[in-house]
Amino acid sequence: MAPLNENQLEQIRHERKEQIMSAALQVFADNGIKLTKISTIAKAAKISHGLIYHYFSSKEEVLYESLQWATAVNTSINFLEELGEDDLSPSEKIKKFVLYAFSSTSSTSSYVFRIIQNLDNKEDTPQEIKDYVDSLGTMYINFLTPLIKEGQEYGEIIQEEPEELVGIFLTTLSGVIADDITFWQENTERKVEILLRMITTR
Amino acid sequence: MAPLNENQLEQIRHERKEQIMSAALQVFADNGIKLTKISTIAKAAKISHGLIYHYFSSKEEVLYESLQWATAVNTSINFLEELGEDDLSPSEKIKKFVLYAFSSTSSTSSYVFRIIQNLDNKEDTPQEIKDYVDSLGTMYINFLTPLIKEGQEYGEIIQEEPEELVGIFLTTLSGVIADDITFWQENTERKVEILLRMITTR
Amino acid sequence: MAPLNENQLEQIRHERKEQIMSAALQVFADNGIKLTKISTIAKAAKISHGLIYHYFSSKEEVLYESLQWATAVNTSINFLEELGEDDLSPSEKIKKFVLYAFSSTSSTSSYVFRIIQNLDNKEDTPQEIKDYVDSLGTMYINFLTPLIKEGQEYGEIIQEEPEELVGIFLTTLSGVIADDITFWQENTERKVEILLRMITTR
Amino acid sequence: MAPLNENQLEQIRHERKEQIMSAALQVFADNGIKLTKISTIAKAAKISHGLIYHYFSSKEEVLYESLQWATAVNTSINFLEELGEDDLSPSEKIKKFVLYAFSSTSSTSSYVFRIIQNLDNKEDTPQEIKDYVDSLGTMYINFLTPLIKEGQEYGEIIQEEPEELVGIFLTTLSGVIADDITFWQENTERKVEILLRMITTR
DNA sequence: TATGAATGAGTCTTCATTCAT
DNA sequence: TATGAATGAAGACTCATTCAT
Structure with missing residues (x-):
């Protein structure tokens, strides 16, 4: 199988991030920030917890970007x-x-x-x-x-x-x-x- | 030297408990229950964290008794x-x-x-x-x-x-x-x- | 790079569990249950103490599973x-x-x-x-x-x-x-x- | 009341020590050394835990002296x-x-x-x-x-x-x-x- | 990109020991 | 001598983060 080309990768990256941020918003809202576990967000987003660190550098960044995204999109x-x-x-x-x-x-x-x-x-x-x-x-x-x-x-x-x-x-x-x-x-x-x-x- | 008598002890115990509960209420209110650290309550009450366990059996008991006390006192x-x-x-x-x-x-x-x-x-x-x-x-x-x-x-x-x-x-x-x-x-x-x-x- | 496949993971999990249980048995036997520190088991198994909690939910479960395993294996x-x-x-x-x-x-x-x-x-x-x-x-x-x-x-x-x-x-x-x-x-x-x-x- | 004289004090000291050691032996035997709490010995001897440190410098000394005393007396x-x-x-x-x-x-x-x-x-x-x-x-x-x-x-x-x-x-x-x-x-x-x-x- | 194994800092709780009275 | 309040070191357990594959 041919490897994905740059566009497709970008596409996946984008989807994954939204998937994570969407899940994160709900989980953060339900549990509060400190009490939200990365693993819970991962579960909600149906991905492994490790993957979150490919897209965000820390829990706080997930929070921050999710908020920005929510404001922009929603x-x-x-x-x-x-x-x-x-x-x-x-x-x-x-x-x-x-x-x-x-x-x-x-x-x-x-x-x-x-x-x-x-x-x-x-x-x-x-x-x-x-x-x-x-x-x-x-x-x-x-x-x-x-x-x-x-x-x-x-x-x-x-x-x-x-x-x-x-x-x-x-x-x-x-x-x-x-x-x-x-x-x-x-x-x-x-x-x-x-x-x-x-x-x-x- | 004679040990403290029962009255004096009762006095100290009473003071200490109120000191702890008073601090606990504020700290619990500020941080939420799960996020409240016993050590923070201790710091706020200006005592060592160990002492809290002389007066309460767990973080939860601190919470419960503090709530009761607040309602009664206040x-x-x-x-x-x-x-x-x-x-x-x-x-x-x-x-x-x-x-x-x-x-x-x-x-x-x-x-x-x-x-x-x-x-x-x-x-x-x-x-x-x-x-x-x-x-x-x-x-x-x-x-x-x-x-x-x-x-x-x-x-x-x-x-x-x-x-x-x-x-x-x-x-x-x-x-x-x-x-x-x-x-x-x-x-x-x-x-x-x-x-x-x-x-x-x- | 592709993640490990299920077989390899199963392999690792199996090894690690045995490594832990084997160490645990000896440490429990040497020190008694209450006095056995998770950190000692971890040291004996040459892993971090945190990892033990990936495989077992508590000290007691380590004990229980180790006993079962010892009986089965031995x-x-x-x-x-x-x-x-x-x-x-x-x-x-x-x-x-x-x-x-x-x-x-x-x-x-x-x-x-x-x-x-x-x-x-x-x-x-x-x-x-x-x-x-x-x-x-x-x-x-x-x-x-x-x-x-x-x-x-x-x-x-x-x-x-x-x-x-x-x-x-x-x-x-x-x-x-x-x-x-x-x-x-x-x-x-x-x-x-x-x-x-x-x-x-x- | 006149203070106790030297003999009487010596008498009390002696009684107390035996009281402690006798309790300690049983408690140590029942629970093992590390798992024996000073407070349990104190309870068994019907004294306060603080008092033990008037007669012994540490838990280990309680143990050691108790063993010696048991061998000598019993x-x-x-x-x-x-x-x-x-x-x-x-x-x-x-x-x-x-x-x-x-x-x-x-x-x-x-x-x-x-x-x-x-x-x-x-x-x-x-x-x-x-x-x-x-x-x-x-x-x-x-x-x-x-x-x-x-x-x-x-x-x-x-x-x-x-x-x-x-x-x-x-x-x-x-x-x-x-x-x-x-x-x-x-x-x-x-x-x-x-x-x-x-x-x-x- | 994706997974989950692995690490270790941080928090609750216990208990030997000290100390004011 | 006697009491028990007070302290803090140590141990179980959780979880953000890293890393090999």
Whole structure:
């Protein structure tokens, strides 16, 4: 049999990495970072644990690349961008955003939330990852802040310092997602409506 | 020289145990159970790791006794009872309860919340501790449910299935406490008011 | 380069396990079970201590499997069966049996004896191992009892309750083997003849 | 109350030491040396573990002094001397000696046997204790050898090199005592008679 | 590229020994 | 003399990482 050519190899490399990162995200989210064993990721990705070290230099790199990949691919980003262009009222956009955050279809996104949760206030988190988390947070803030302001103009959102509202709301959101997202995945719509009452006028 | 008498020994034992449990609560809360090292607790309590095993038979027992102690000392229980007798409207009582949960004087309470957080959905949690967590949850539910119902009669609380409201509210509360309580300890009153909007009428 | 195929791996695993069990038997026999350090077994087997846990789940399992393996390999069993068919008088068979028990080729057998020694009357011995020891004892009893009876009919063996004779003889045998088998490995034949005088007629 | 005077203190010191050594012998015999915990000895002696270090500098010293004390007090030595003067035939003396070794009344002596057993072939035994064991062995050899020779003259004992007979016999004896002395404590007389058949003519 | 055998640093736990009282 | 609190060295076991094939 002829050896694989360069393209095919590249193809395999690519598939394998995604296979690993996809498995890693879930495992990291389920068990936390330190408690995640390389061997568990390997099992989830149906490969040998040794192979992971062909594609990543360490557990931390698996984590970091997986997070980046999740953000790029699964793209909360894309979602946010599209949402920005939707023809909805500010509070409806916020609701859609929350629904999205809770949705299991966007499970990767929930993985990312839960992983980030786990990172917070751990002093041994590598700077790279901290930076990533910060940038992600900033992204959400940058998305929500104008919506809140707009909503306030429309009278849909209560009159409070917008930055503070965003802070309270995102803090709450990330708290409950990290805590037990499954609770919010039953009866989601109703629960989200109640959650939103925090900041809406009616 | 005469050995210490029983009183003095009892005194030392008592101090030492509290010293350990107090340190343990914080360390467990910060790092999660599995990731908490006995040596870290020892360092935090400024004793040698060996000594912990004079007072507790295992890491798990440290955890269990610490939780019990926190509940007893920090006495959510007493607080809840007194609050029940206060001359306040239902929604005011709920507010006071949330303020208490966030208060730094009851910082142990935040530790307990965060520890419990960490236990959930881990299948290897010892039954004893699961039972403890359940009983604590029940206590809060039993406290909150009648207040919610009463509040609904007064028209202060929105008309939703009370059990579901309690669920959503406690889930949110425990989520945000576990996530990052310090956020809620600045400007607490204002933030709590916003949080309460979830369930109060306008 | 291609990874090792299943056969080669099986080969390595097999070798390694035997290497470990062989070392373990000796170390357990020399030091007793509790006092045997995994690291000592590892050193004796010229591997790292970590590797032992690839092949066995705990010190106890090393012990248990090693005992089983020793019995299977060293095949007292086969020996006993063949001996049963030999064309010798009962007392000659018993003598051959004792010589075999002392023989250095069957030195593993001395390890097993010494290990069993160490287990007796320890209440924390796992049931599995107790069962194994019992079954081994039964095997020897079942072999010896008919020989003793036959010998008594031939007038070669003294007239005592056969069960008691077997008990005394096996107890003595296991005691001396466990104590210091090397003593019996010089001048074995003569010493065994003297030992056998316990139960033979003049 | 007046403080204790020098004599009384000396008295207490003496009692305490014996209390400890007596407990230690049994505990060492039951559990082996390394596996014996100071705390177990302390419990058996009904004192605190700290106190042991007032009387002995280390676990090993407890062991060593206890052995010496057992030999001196309980005095196999005295027994042997008296036995030497008894008006019995050589083989009867040997029998009496074996019965004594097995007797539970002389339990201390059985302790010593079992402890010594445990020491053998352990390379980390302190020289002091090795010397003690050797001297004890020599004592038994010196006692038995003339009896064997005498017995051979009387025709009671088989004609073999006396030194070798003594060796075989003592080796067997120490083996079975170390193995499971309780077995020999039922029906002792009959069992001992059978054991003696090894070296006797009838 | 892919596998899993092999290593060793790190964590819980036990226990001899020390020491304040 | 007597007690038991306190310490830390040592041993079982886990798991990230390396490496031969």
